[in-house]
Amino acid sequence: xxxxxxxxxxxxxxxxxxxxxxxxxxxxxxxxxxxxxxxxxxxxxxxxxxxxxxxxxxxxxxxxxxxxxxxxxxxxxxxxxxxxxxxxxxxxxxxxxxxxxxxxxxxxxxxxxxxxxxxxxxxxxxxxxxxxxxxxxxxxxxxxxxxxxxxxxxxxxxxxxxxxxxxxxxxxxxxxxxxxxxxxxxxxxxxxxxxxxxxxxxxxxxxxxxxxxxxxxxxxxxxxxxxxxxxxxxxxxxxxxxxxxxxxx
Amino acid sequence: xxxxxxxxxxxxxxxxxxxxxxxxxxxxxxxxxxxxxxxxxxxxxxxxxxxxxxxxxxxxxxxxxxxxxxxxxxxxxxxxxxxxxxxxxxxxxxxxxxxxxxxxxxxxxxxxxxxxxxxxxxxxxxxxxxxxxxxxxxxxxxxxxxxxxxxxxxxxxxxxxxxxxxxxxxxxxxxxxxxxxxxxxxxxxxxxxxxxxxxxxxxxxxxxxxxxxxxxxxxxxxxxxxxxxxxxxxxxxxxxxxxxxxxxxxxxxxxxxxxxxxxxxxxxxxxxxxxxxxxxxxxxxxxxxxxxxxxxxxxxxxxxxxxxxxxxx
Ligand SMILES: Cc1cc2nc3c(=O)[nH]c(=O)nc-3n(C[C@H](O)[C@H](O)[C@H](O)COP(=O)(O)OP(=O)(O)OC[C@H]3O[C@@H](n4cnc5c(N)ncnc54)[C@H](O)[C@@H]3O)c2cc1C
Numbered sequence: 001x002x003x004x005x006x007x008x009x010x011x012x013x014x015x016x017x018x019x020x021x022x023x024x025x026x027x028x029x030x031x032x033x034x035x036x037x038x039x040x041x042x043x044x045x046x047x048x049x050x051x052x053x054x055x056x057x058x059x060x061x062x063x064x065x066x067x068x069x070x071x072x073x074x075x076x077x078x079x080x081x082x083x084x085x086x087x088x089x090x091x092x093x094x095x096x097x098x099x100x101x102x103x104x105x106x107x108x109x110x111x112x113x114x115x116x117x118x119x120x121x122x123x124x125x126x127x128x129x130x131x132x133x134x135x136x137x138x139x140x141x142x143x144x145x146x147x148x149x150x151x152x153x154x155x156x157x158x159x160x161x162x163x164x165x166x167x168x169x170x171x172x173x174x175x176x177x178x179x180x181x182x183x184x185x186x187x188x189x190x191x192x193x194x195x196x197x198x199x200x201x202x203x204x205x206x207x208x209x210x211x212x213x214x215x216x217x218x219x220x221x222x223x224x225x226x227x228x229x230x231x232x233x234x235x236x237x238x239x240x241x242x243x244x245x246x247x248x249x
Numbered sequence: 250x251x252x253x254x255x256x257x258x259x260x261x262x263x264x265x266x267x268x269x270x271x272x273x274x275x276x277x278x279x280x281x282x283x284x285x286x287x288x289x290x291x292x293x294x295x296x297x298x299x300x301x302x303x304x305x306x307x308x309x310x311x312x313x314x315x316x317x318x319x320x321x322x323x324x325x326x327x328x329x330x331x332x333x334x335x336x337x338x339x340x341x342x343x344x345x346x347x348x349x350x351x352x353x354x355x356x357x358x359x360x361x362x363x364x365x366x367x368x369x370x371x372x373x374x375x376x377x378x379x380x381x382x383x384x385x386x387x388x389x390x391x392x393x394x395x396x397x398x399x400x401x402x403x404x405x406x407x408x409x410x411x412x413x414x415x416x417x418x419x420x421x422x423x424x425x426x427x428x429x430x431x432x433x434x435x436x437x438x439x440x441x442x443x444x445x446x447x448x449x450x451x452x453x454x455x456x457x458x459x460x461x462x463x464x465x466x467x468x469x470x471x472x473x474x475x476x477x478x479x480x481x482x483x484x485x486x487x488x489x490x491x492x493x494x495x496x497x498x499x500x501x502x503x504x505x506x507x508x509x510x511x512x513x514x515x516x517x518x519x520x521x522x523x524x525x526x527x528x529x530x531x532x533x534x535x536x537x538x539x540x541x542x543x544x545x546x547x548x549x550x551x552x553x554x555x556x557x558x559x560x561x562x
Contacts, residue, residue, distance in 0.1 A: 017515070018382040027383055095351075096360050123378055124496070125363045127351035130321065134355035139322055139428040142348050145490070155431070160344040161444065161499065162260070163435035163491045167320070170427040179497055180484060213359040214390035219373065221383050224522065230543035236556045239528070242544045246526055248448075248505050249472065249561060 001112030001149070001171060003058045004047040005105055008076050009037040010069040011122045024220040036072045039117025041079075043177045045184040046147060047115050048080045055149040058082045060109060064089055064101055070200060077195035078187040084200040087208065097205075097212025099131035104208045106136060111172060113154075118143050118176040129176035139169035142176040251280045251371065253337040256328060256353075257287045257299055258345045261317065264298040266445050267341030267399075269406035274399040275339055276304045276407065277368035284309060286331065286418060288324050290317040300413040309418035318430035321349045327420035329356040332394065339365075342398040342500070343444070354396035362389055362397040376400070380496040381519040401444065402502040402523050436489045440466075441475040443492060448505040449524075451477035451494055454485060455510025455532075455550060462487040464554045465509060471562040477501070479511045495520035510550045513538030530554070 012018060013033040020027055036044075047059045061076035063069040064087040073084035087101050106114050114136075119126035126142075133140030141147075145164065146157035149171075158165045159178045233239045243249045253275040258265040268285065275283050284307045285299045292310035299308045309331070315323045328349075332338055338353060340346035342364050354361035366384065367375040372395060373388040389395050443449060450472065452465035462482065469476045477499070478492040494501060496516040502523035509530045511517060518541055521527060529542035532549050539545045546553060 012379070014516070018379040020383045027379060094360050096355060096358070099355060119497070121380060121496070123363075124380065125351075125361075126347050127354075127361055127363065130348060130351035131355035133322070134325065134352040137425075139425075140348070140352065141428075142321075143344060158344075159490050160433075161491060163433055163489065165433045166431040168429045168431055173427075179480065180490065213354075214393050216360050216362055216390075217388045219386040219388055221378075221385050224377070224381055224384050227522065227527070227541040227543075229540055230527075230545065232539075232545045232547070235546070235548075236553055236560055239544060239546050239557065240560050243505075243526075243528070246543075248526060 001056045003060060003109050003111045004050060004056050004113045004115060005060050005062055005102065005109060005111045006040070006044045006047045006076070006081065007102065007114070007116040007128070008040045008044065008061050008063045008072050009117070009120045010034050010063060010065055010072045011037045011120055014038055014121055020221045020223045024222060026221055034068070034071070036075060037117050037120045039119060039177060039179070041184045042179065042181050043115040043117055043175070044076055044079055044081060045182045046177060047113070049182065050113070050149055056112065060085060062087065062102070062105055064093060064098055066090065073200055074195050075187060077198045077200070078191040079185060083198055086200060086202045087205055088202055089205045092215070093205070094212045094215040095125060095127045096131055097210060099128050099135055100210035100212055101205070101208060102128070102132045103136045104210055106172070113172060114174045116174070116176050118178050129174045133174045136174065139173040141167060141169050141173060143178045144175050145178045145180045147175065147181065250282055251278050251337060252335045253278065253281050253283045253339060254332065254335040255283060255285045256338070256340040256346070256349065257285050257295060258341055258343060259287065259289065259295040261289060262294055264295050265341070265343070266406045267343050267346070267401045268299060269302050270401045270404040271339045271341055271399045272302050272304055272407040273404040274365055274368065275337065278337065279371060282306050286311060286328070288316045288327055290314050296415045300415050301409045301411050303408045303411045305411055305413040308413050308415045310415065311418045311420045315424055319345055319349070320428050320430055321352050322428040323424045324349055325352040325356055326422045326424055328353045330420040330422045331418055332357055336394060338394065338396045340398055342400045346398045350396055350398050357394055357396065359393050359396055362387055362395065364400040365397050366400050366403040380515050381522055382515065400500065402500045436491070440469060441473065443475040443477055444499055444501060446475035446503055448472050448474035449477045449501060449503045450474045450507045450509065451479065451511060452482055452487070452509050453479040453511030454481035456482060456487055459487045464550070468507070468554055468558045471558045474505070479517050508538050508542070509554060511538055512536050513541065
């Protein structure tokens with residue numbers, strides 16, 4: 001396989017305690033730490049390992065967003081991606097359009113694999129890989145926790161509700177990765193310097209000439225109902241009594 | 250009238266409760282007329298179970314040998330082929346539905362609403378984002394087909410007692426062979442199912458080893474409870490992956506959840522927000538799990554859990 005395309009979404013860092021804006025228009029992002037979606041980082045790590053094993057020759061990191069996403073692509077380049085593409089969008093873009101962007105790039109680059117995170121930790125939608133597989137007409141292997149490339153096929157272990165499911169797919173294919181697939185490498189300072197010289201192309205969304213679906217509008221954000229702190233008991237006897245009080249045991 | 254199609258989740262013989270939960274969500278839409286489709290190699294048993302769910306109008310069966318296992322590349326074109334008669338297509342937010350439904354949506358050229366928590370209007374819904382730290386009300390286009398997944402922890406299973414008509418559906422489309430099922434490795438157990446159990450006992454990193462995680466199983470057995478775990482416990486290999494509770498594991502809503510040696514990271518709490526009573530046992534009185542627990546006990550789990558198991562056994 002020649003190329004692997006990897007998606008890197010810029011999201012609010014997973015350590016941030018997200019706050020809903022008081023006007024309900026969204027969540028607070030001013031001055032908040034932004035990072036690569038943790039699942040996407042795992043997708044990139046896996047793509048790099050596949051390349052290092054000799055099964056692919058180039059890893060292309062792709063982000064769709066504002067020019068701020070350059071930062072996440074530079075981190076991806078420092079991790080080891082060979083080049084990066086930023087598809088520039090102002091404001092929101094619907095998931096089906098995102099899938100069409102990946103399809104356009106996968107076809108243009110003649111990709112053997114498109115690797116994405118199983119979900120982005122902002123919208124928690126878990127849709128892009130599945131949508132891409134549908135419109136590209138290629139196999140999907142979602143929630144991957146183990147990937148073995150064998151010539152023109154891949155064997156993928158998937159984390160499903162019932163346990164671990166194994167499937168075999170023909171390449172090219174789309175994968176979405178789960179947390180236990182690997183542990184992403186740390187970026188070293190010299191790699192950051194080297195990454196500055198790697199190509200990062202910007203393409204305005206309009207140049208790709210894609211059409212998504214009717215968008216789903218977000219009307220209002222609200223904080224979730226919060227749970228109240230309850231009682232503390234001193235010992236096992238107290239715990240059993242409290243459970244009996246509630247009629248649970 | 251709002252015609253809703255629900256994709257049944259099953260293992261070839263038993264219907265998963267997620268399907269009856271989807272029915273509850275669909276029934277919350279005004280004027281809903283609900284059909285369930287069972288895609289299987291042989292559908293009769295599962296269809297009979299689906300026909301018992303209240304509010305269901307009709308059960309469609311689509312039988313072909315390729316449907317023996319739930320492979321999205323195979324199922325999605327068949328769902329898309331019968332979608333034309335409906336204005337809503339629902340599936341559960343389980344790994345089955347999350348794999349299938351966005352693929353169906355894209356084949357039909359529409360976006361998808363993920364994880365419906367509540368129905369606010371014919372095309373507006375509430376759903377969680379940012380690991381449940383925000384709830385957003387969304388509105389889909391009223392003139393286009395609506396494809397969605399239903400957040401199973403938010404809905405009760407619809408009651409039984411119905412006897413809906415069962416009919417063979419027609420979805421004779423070509424399906425690809427580029428995706429092949431190989432097998433499933435499942436730690437089969439006689440314990441209650443984590444996703445539907447009324448009681449869950451869960452262990453975290455503090456258990457320290459697979460062997461000591463046995464303490465969790467013993468307490469669960471004394472209570473007739475299912476077993477859950479934090480990501481740290483699964484990553485460390487103390488228990489299988491299907492026990493993980495949280496943002497990226499299972500989202501559950503048992504009546505009782507006992508968290509043992511689990512700190513209460515936001516990604517874990519997302520999975521248990523809808524639990525009835527949360528009990529926390531942790532040696533650190535500052536652990537965030539206590540902020541959301543109804544009953545807390547500070548102390549060493551290695552002495553507390555055996556004592557509790559004896560007291561409840
Ligand atoms: C993208 C992403 C997704 C994630 N998804 C999930 C998810 O779905 N589910 C999930 O659980 N996590 C998830 N996590 C991980 C999460 O952030 C935490 O790292 C994890 O939940 C911690 O597990 P823990 O509470 O078992 O371990 P720790 O945080 O290490 O807590 C162990 C606790 O045990 C207590 N303890 C230690 N010894 C004893 C003793 N002898 N007796 C009593 N108490 C003791 C300690 O005080 C501590 O509170 C995710 C993280 C990321 C980045």
